[in-house]
Amino acid sequence: MEFWVNQTFNGVSYAALLFLLGGGLTLIFGVMKIVNIAHGSFYLVGGYLGVALVAATGNFYLALLGAALAVAAGGVILERVFLRAVEGDDLRQMLLTMGIALFFQDACLLVWGGDPFNLRGPAYFAQSVKLGGFTFPILRLFMIAAAGVLFVVLWWFQEKTRAGAMVRAAIDNAEMTEALGINVPILKMAVFGLGAFLAGVAGVVGSAFMGIYPGLDFEILPYAFVVVIVGGMGSLSGAFVAALVLGLLDNFGKALFPEISYFTLFAPMAIVLAFRPTGLFGRA
Amino acid sequence: MDVAATRAPMRLVTGLAVALVILAGLAPVLPSYVVILMTEGLIYAIAAASLDLLLGFAGLASLGHSAFFAVGAYTTAILVTRHQASFGAALAASIVLAAVASAAIAILVLRATGIYFMMITLAVSLCAWGLAYRWVSLTGGDTGIVGIPRPRVPWVGLASGTLSFYYTVLALFVVCLALYLLLIWSPFGKTLVGIRDSESRMRVLGYNVFLHKAVALVVAGAFAGLAGSLYAYYNGFVGPSAVDLAHSMQFVLMVIVGGPGTLVGPLIGAFAITFLEKMVSVFTERWVMVLAAAYVVTALWAPRGMLGLLRAAR
Amino acid sequence: MTGHAGDGGATPAVQCEGVTRWFGGLEAVSQVSLSLAAGERRAIIGPNGAGKTTLFRLISGEMPVTAGRVRLFGRDITTTPCHRRTQLGLGRTFQITNLFPTLSVLDNLVLAALGLGRTKFSMLRPLWTYPEPRARALETLDTVGLADKRDAIVRTLSHGEQRQIEMALALLTCPRVLLLDEPTAGLSPAESALMTRAIQQLDRSITILLIEHDMDVVFDIVSRITVLHLGRFFAEGSPAEVRQDPRVQEIYFGAGEVTAC
Structure with a gap:
């Protein structure tokens, strides 16, 4: 019993991180239709900035917000200056995001060096809550809460607000959206910023959870992409469900069948692509 | 036989033959580190050209090509270090396994097109990295597989010397090049360009577009597997870096820097990137920065590559 | 096989039975049934949004039907993939020119000539060593009068020339049934007249289904007209009957008023 509860809890908290990472990527893909390889870099830069800001301010939440906003601002600038210039050409946009990713990889190495950092959250992150004989580390609870709140906010925004309706329209049919008088360039910039913001949050939270080091940007990218593809490219709810599935599979896979755990990323994706090519929540 | 149609191909063959004679003749007088670089350039040229069949000719922007390169590399590494396989056997097994992997992946990825195809093939290569x-127990994990000796070639004896290994690779390169040329000139090659230009028209003309794309993926995968096998021998070591994101994208960059859909362009691109890396590394540690700039510059100003710029200038 | 003189009259060339296609909640084509005798020349007309092109896509197999059946010479092809239908003798042109823009005119036609043979899978022998597809392509090039443009890249041709190639590609698949989607779209009156003549002069054994807005073209080519409206079968008859049908005039006139607002 304890095993199942603990593993489920660990899986869900891991899923929370995956959602923060994949949610932003799926939004960006949905509205902009680009392969954003720089998404891992947003995570990396967010994490390093978080470490620096915690050191400077001593306040985790201030650092979280500051780092995520900085990454979002960077995303907006990148979209405006670079991606906009080659709009409509998938391959060129992909090459650009790759160049941006390599730039940030090397820039981070230059600034923060090759040593790993641990982001020190508030002291209570290290403590646990005891509930019905089970212990739940507060850090993991925080991760789940952060992802849960952001999902609900984003879902509400997308489904219930006018701006969200525009986002949904842009995901379904960009040309139609333009014809309806929606300012698509601004929308794309905003969504790219929002996606970067989420990745920045993931970076800070992730750094508190498992540290940050050079190369992590490309290491977490597979997870982000698999979440997006399994969930259905462009679907926020899909990313949420896919993150849960993958988080749980990864945890139980490692715990129960170590040999199979190599496939916990690839297998779900292959199965989804074979039977539902548009992903769990994707539209044809 | 259409004589007029053979003119441009004959010019191309003449040009390539001259280049090959130079590549073969120059090697003995060049310093050995240059010969080593040329060996690497040839191996990457085989891989980049195979990707061009997909990206440039068939319009299939596969971002996962390094996965098949890695299948070839790991197959050779495992067979040679653990089973003492001969050069021919390792090469053949690498080609076959890469083709089989390619066929399996083709079934998964080919239902998607355009940007969705790019996302999924990228995810496949990312997962391949995760597996490596x-x-x-299979791949040696982060440490990879070390101690792959240079191949023993029947007609050269032990190709351990830099020069004899170079000529072995060059010979295989010539074979691949001849096959590539036949392929792009063949009816099948023309159908790939047709698919790039208009899938819907191809279907209405009676083509099974899925089948043609799948065959293209398998053929390109087989060549990538061959390149991967040579890379294992060349490097003496195969690790996850053979299939990491930077490596995957490097193939794409080579194709586009040279000029997609030209076959010759990617060959030049492969040499250019290989030599650029080594030369930049002499002067600075910031190779990654230079590479980043190469991506950005290519994307912004040279999306049709060097040959594209040349053509536009004329 | 079908196509013998004896059963040609009995088995319809094309038969749609309750063909229906949904897009999300929208019914683009609804319960359309029609039957074309072998050798018949029929037009489909209707205001914009009538579902004409969608019906073509359902017949050609570019898009699966939501319900209903499609038969070609009596054979049920409802689930047959698009390229197999072409091999069974179904040809089609596109309303929006759909060619291989980066290839030469000759290569466009050669690709069309290769579509039905086995040669298309040959990988190790240059295309120029195969005389047959090339000869067929050149022959067709002569018929459409573009012989002097054979080496031009298709992208650089005029719209009129591209429409001619559009037709030539379809003819090279040796269709027994030909779906023509607005063959004169965007053509000048003179070019349109030439295209109309070319269609009139096609082999009489080829069954033709034509979407066309230009009523003069329709009257010159076909003997029967089917009218679609809002995705449904609306009327059918000889050109004269349809022209005089007040209901048909009303949907065109009515639609005209709506778009005028």
């Missing part, structure tokens, strides 16, 4: 990294 985590499946320690």
Whole structure:
């Protein structure tokens, strides 16, 4: 019993991180239709900035917000200056995001060096809550809460607000959206910023959870992409469900069948692509 | 036989033959580190040209090509270090396994097109990296597989010397090049360009577009597997870096820097990137920065590559 | 096989039975049934949004039907993939020119000539060593009068020339049934007249289904007209009957008023 509860809890908290990472990527893909390889870099830069800001301010939440906003601002600038210039050409946009990713990889190495950092959250992150004989580390609870709140906010925004309706329209049919008088360039910039913001949050939270080091940007990218593809490219709810599935599979896979755990990323994706090519929540 | 149609191909063959004679003749007088670089350039040229069949000719922007390169590399590494396989056997097994992997992946990825195809093929290569990294019992994990000796070639004896290995690779390169040329000139090659230009028209003309794309993926995968096998011999070591994101994208960059859909362009692109890396590394540690700039510059100003710029200038 | 003189009259060339296609909640084509005798020349007309092109896509197999059946010479092809239908003798042109823009005119036609043979899978022998597809392509090039443009890249041709190639590609698949989607779209009156003549002069054994807005073209080519409206079968008859049908005039006139607002 304890095993199942603990593993489920660990899986869900891991899923929370995956959602923060994949949610932003799926939004960006949905509205902009680009392969954003720089998404891992947003995570990396967010994490390093978080470490620096915690050191400077001593306040985790201030650092979280500051780092995520900085990454979002960077995303907006990148979209405006670079991606906009080659709009409509998938391959060129992909090459650009790759160049941006390599730039940030090397820039981070230059600034923060090759040593790993641990982001020190508030002291209570290290403590646990005891509930019905089970212990739940507060850090993991925080991760789940952060992802849960952001999902609900984003879902509400997308489904219930006018701006969200525009986002949904842009995901379904960009040309139609333009014809309806929606300012698509601004929308794309905003969504790219929002996606970067989420990745920045993931970076800070992730750094508190498992540290940050050079190369992590490309290491977490597979997870982000698999979440997006399994969930259905462009679907926020899909990313949420896919993150849960993958988080749980990864945890139980490692715990129960170590040999199979190599496939916990690839297998779900292959199965989804074979039977539902548009992903769990994707539209044809 | 259409004589007029053979003119441009004959010019191309003449040009390539001259280049090959130079590549073969120059090697003995060049310093050995240059010969080593040329060997690497040839191996990457085989891989980049195979990707061009997909990206440039068939319009299939596969971002996962390094996965098949890695299948070839790991197959050779495992067979040679653990089973003492001969050069021919390792090469053949690498080609066959890469083709089989390619066929399996083709079924998964080919239902998607355009940007969705790019996302999924990228995810496939990312997962392939994850497998190489985590499946320690097979791949050696992060440490990879070390100690792959240079191949023993029947007609050269032990090709351990830099020069004899170079000529072995060059010979295989010539074979691949001849096959590539036949392929792009063949009816099948023309159907790939047709698919790039208009899938819907191809279907209405009676083509099974899925089948043609799948065959293209398998053929390109087989060549990538061959390149991967040579890379294992060349490097003496195969690790997850053979299939990491930077490596995957490097193939794409080579194709586009040279000029997609030209076959010759990617060959030049492969040499250019290989030599650029080594030369930049002499002067600075910031190779990654230079590479980043190469991506950005290519994307912004040279999306049709060097040959594209040349053509536009004329 | 079908196509013998004896059963040609009995088995319809094309038969749609309750063909229906949904897009999300929208019914683009609804319960359309029609039957074309072998050798018949029929037009489909209707205001914009009538579902004409969608019906073509359902017949050609570019898009699966939501319900209903499609038969070609009596054979049920409802689930047959698009390229197999072409091999069974179904040809089609596109309303929006759909060619291989980066290839030469000759290569466009050669690709069309290769579509039905086995040669298309040959990988190790240059295309120029195969005389047959090339000869067929050149022959067709002569018929459409573009012989002097054979080496031009298709992208650089005029719209009129591209429409001619559009037709030539379809003819090279040796269709027994030909779906023509607005063959004169965007053509000048003179070019349109030439295209109309070319269609009139096609082999009489080829069954033709034509979407066309230009009523003069329709009257010159076909003997029967089917009218679609809002995705449904609306009327059918000889050109004269349809022209005089007040209901048909009303949907065109009515639609005209709506778009005028």
